[in-house]
Amino acid sequence: MEDFFAVTQNIINQMSSNEHIQNGVSEETVKECVRTIFQYIGEDPERQGMQATPDRVVRMFDEIFRGYNPEKKPTITVFDNGMDGLVYDGMIVDSGTFYSCCEHHMMPFFGTYWFAYLPNPKGKILGISKVGRVIDYCSAKLQVQERLTRDVVEMLIEALGDENPPLGMALVMKGTHLCKTMRGARKEGQMTSSYLTGRFKSNAALRSEFLKMVE
Numbered sequence: 001m002e003d004f005f006a007v008t009q010n011i012i013n014q015m016s017s018n019e020h021i022q023n024g025v026s027e028e029t030v031k032e033c034v035r036t037i038f039q040y041i042g043e044d045p046e047r048q049g050m051q052a053t054p055d056r057v058v059r060m061f062d063e064i065f066r067g068y069n070p071e072k073k074p075t076i077t078v079f080d081n082g083m084d085g086l087v088y089d090g091m092i093v094d095s096g097t098f099y100s101c102c103e104h105h106m107m108p109f110f111g112t113y114w115f116a117y118l119p120n121p122k123g124k125i126l127g128i129s130k131v132g133r134v135i136d137y138c139s140a141k142l143q144v145q146e147r148l149t150r151d152v153v154e155m156l157i158e159a160l161g162d163e164n165p166p167l168g169m170a171l172v173m174k175g176t177h178l179c180k181t182m183r184g185a186r187k188e189g190q191m192t193s194s195y196l197t198g199r200f201k202s203n204a205a206l207r208s209e210f211l212k213m214v215e
Contacts, residue, residue, distance in 0.1 A: 027058050034058075064101065067140030074137050076159035077127035081119050089121045089167070091206070093213060094131045102179045103142035111175035111190060114214045117156070118199055118206075123164030126156065149173050149195040157197065168198030168206070172214050 020027045031054035035045040043050060066072040081087055099110040113135060119125045131152075138151040153171050160166050172194045181188055200207050 022062075030058050030061070031055060064099075065141055067137050072137065072140075074130060074133035076130045076134065076156065078124040078159055078161075079127070081121055081123055081125050087121050088119050088125060091116050091118055091210065092125075092128065093210070094128050096132050096135070098135050098139050098148075098173065098175070100139035100141075100143045100145075100148060100175075102177060103144060105179040105183070106142065107177070107179040107182065109143075109145060109175045109177040109179070109191075111173060113152075113171060113173045114210075115152075115169075115171050116200070116210050116213075117169040118167035120160075120164040120166055123166065124160045126160065130159075131156065145173055145175050145177075145191055145193045149193045153195045153197065166198065168196070168200040168203075170194070170196045170200040170207070170210050172211070 034054040034057050038045040038050060038053075045051070045054070093114065093116045095112065095114045097110070098113050099108060101107065102109050115131050115135075117126070134155050135152050138148055138155065149171050153169050157165060157169060172192065174190045174192045176190055180186075180191075196207065200210060
């Protein structure tokens with residue numbers, strides 16, 4: 001009987017706890033794993049400079065791996081092509097930076113992207129600021145650069161709809177991978193990945209025009 005009451009009280013205590021549970025794992029479990037890693041590499045998790053680090057790591061994970069949370073998926077604003085009196089069918093280009101983590105070693109890779117698309121005159125156009133938000137969201141998980149490039153393009157094409165899809169879309173990403181430069185081969189250099197659809201894939205002149213911008 002005493003064991004029964006002890007177990008019941010333990011359950012009540014756990015239910016009343018404010019500890020955050022995510023995907024079936026508690027924050028304290030993650031923090032303890034971080035402390036164990038410190039011990040494995042020869043660090044003292046109890047020394048003053050390290051005591052708060054597990055908590056910082058948990059909060060960092062929530063931020064840089066938000067791409068696993070569908071509630072963090074950005075709303076992609078689109079507009080009817082021609083709604084302002086101008087029907088646009090020329091190339092629209094955007095560029096910026098990205099940051100992600102390699103799924104093989106959990107080390108960062110980061111760099112620059114160049115994005116372009118040809119709107120369908122009868123379709124939708126993107127709010128251009130949303131391109132960067134989509135890249136940030138797709139980057140915020142354990143990734144490989146090849147998949148990241150594809151994920152971004154497919155999410156943007158989906159947002160523009162199937163009825164009158166864009167005439168073409170292209171994305172080039174150039175990234176520095178710390179799993180190559182900081183460990184292993186320890187060689188400087190960038191990896192380039194691309195994903196092309198529609199006219200960017202079939203029209204050599206258009207593809208060359210875009211790639212000149214990248215160069």
